[in-house]
Amino acid sequence: MNLFGKLNSPRSTVGLDIGNHSIKLVKLQHRREGYFLEATGIKELPPGTIEGSEIKNKDALSSAITNLVNQCDPSITEVVISMSGHSIISDKFVFKVESNENAEELILWEAGQRSPFDVDDITLDYKILHKTAGTNEIEVLLVAAKNQVMQSYIELLYNIGLRPAIIDVDAFAINNCYAMESEGLPKNGVTALVNIGHDLTNVTFVKDGVYHSTRDISTAGEFFQKTLQRNLGLNNEECFMLLKGRTTESFDSVKFHQSIEYAAEELSSGIDLAFSYFKSSDKSESIDKMVLSGGGAYIPNIVSFLEKRHQIPVQLSNPLAFIQYNQDLFGRMEPQSISALLTVAIGLALRGID
Numbered sequence: 145m146n147l148f149g150k151l152n153s154p155r156s157t158v159g160l161d162i163g164n165h166s167i168k169l170v171k172l173q174h175r176r177e178g179y180f181l182e183a184t185g186i187k188e189l190p191p192g193t194i195e196g197s198e199i200k201n202k203d204a205l206s207s208a209i210t211n212l213v214n215q216c217d218p219s220i221t222e223v224v225i226s227m228s229g230h231s232i233i234s235d236k237f238v239f240k241v242e243s244n245e246n247a248e249e250l251i252l253w254e255a256g257q258r259s260p261f262d263v264d265d266i267t268l269d270y271k272i273l274h275k276t277a278g279t280n281e282i283e284v285l286l287v288a289a290k291n292q293v294m295q296s297y298i299e300l301l302y303n304i305g306l307r308p309a310i311i312d313v314d315a316f317a318i319n320n321c322y323a324m325e326s327e328g329l330p331k332n333g334v335t336a337l338v339n340i341g342h343d344l345t346n347v348t349f350v351k352d353g354v355y356h357s358t359r360d361i362s363t364a365g366e367f368f369q370k371t372l373q374r375n376l377g378l379n380n381e382e383c384f385m386l387l388k389g390r391t392t393e394s395f396d397s398v399k400f401h402q403s404i405e406y407a408a409e410e411l412s413s414g415i416d417l418a419f420s421y422f423k424s425s426d427k428s429e430s431i432d433k434m435v436l437s438g439g440g441a442y443i444p445n446i447v448s449f450l451e452k453r454h455q456i457p458v459q460l461s462n463p464l465a466f467i468q469y470n471q472d473l474f475g476r477m478e479p480q481s482i483s484a485l486l487t488v489a490i491g492l493a494l495r496g497i498d
Contacts, residue, residue: 156182159317159492160209160223160306162297164194165342165365165439167208168486169216172467172493179324179494181469183216184486191380196343197231197293199300206304213306222307224492228314229344231293234358236273240280247272251284265291273354285355287313310495314339315348315358317491318437321463322350324494325435333432334422337461338415338450339487340440342366345411347418351426359421361414365440368407375403387443401445408449415454430456437461437487463490 154173161168171183187208193201213220239254241247251270266288274283294311301308318337326335331353339346345361365387372383376399386400419431433456436447441460451458464483467490471479 154180155496157493157495158217158220158223159489159495160225161314161317161486161489161492162194162205162209162225163189163341163488164196164344165189167205167212168489169212169220170486170489170493171217171220172490174496179467181464181467181473183220184473184489185212185216186482186485187212187215197227197229199296202300206300209301209306210304221305222309223301224310224312224495225297225301225308226312226314226317226488226492227289227294227297228341228346229360231290232288232313234285234287234313234315236283236285236357238281238283241282242280247282251286254284254286267291267294310492312492312495314488315346316355317488317494318346318348318461319350319355320491320494321437321461321487322435323353324466325461325463326353327466334428334430336415336419336422336431336434338434338436340364340411340436340438340443340446342439345414345438345440347415349422349426349431351428356426357422359418361411361418363407363411363414365438365443367410368404368440368443371403371407372400375399389442389444404443404445405449408443408446409453412450412453415450419454433457433459435459435461437484439485441484442481460484461487463487 154175156171156173159170166186166188169185170181173180173182189208190201190204193204199205237254239250241250252268268286268288270284270286272282273285298308318339322335322337333352335350337348337350342365345364346358347361348358349356368387369380369383372378372386373380376395378395386395422428434450434454436458440446447458447460462480462483463486464479469479
């Protein structure tokens, strides 16, 4: 028996990003010299499978996840998933804890005051980010998730033979990816990580290399799709292909660009509100750059529009550029064409499992 070989063998973690429009799977091997992509895949979901954060069609979701796992690696039994949307909140706050007080009790009491949900209906978790010597002040990051929604995902995964080893938050997974992509670069300044999903856009603020906060925007990929449907008279599939930059049918290019600009302006207004919230809560003057992820990051001209509109540098998230992989995994597809779409799944797979 080669005991030392087993002790030193690389560990692998599977990130499973369950979105409203599609599910994404990434299996990463954790090596001393970095990360190696062992398997990855994307599978679209039938419309209405998930609405908001709630599973509306368990059979369709179970089938899609099972097929994706079998396609990528049938041996997978353990995954890291995440929650987002209205079923979860995250908040950061500072308060004093005297030496004779129980910090955990105070944190949980404070959490109950801040949560918009009934305390009996949620699962709470927290992390102490910073302690200030001499003032007894602690900075705490709090996360609260609705039990009913979270339990529905856990039960579904167990029923198809998968164990959710960690339940994370989309914003933290995106932050993990950004930390990997920005390793070795200067940490000063504020970066807005804008994840444009199907029905929700998350804006995560990173200040001086440290997670600060997250705001949700209701304008996302679906709004662009509906705008195109209304203005160009196209069906769902045609609009979806146009938003991915692919089409074989003729269409009114002028109306197309006007529609994209209209929807992008709506998204920008939501980003403005998120920026205003951050600036007022942190007393910061400016946002230094924006990094886009999610399927909406590939909407034609979205990068140049947001760059011009917000007057800051805008770039696409490209975590695959920092991970080793075999090109055969992607066939003829260019990895960069889906890298931003895999940001959450890769961020989940970056988590270590003991």
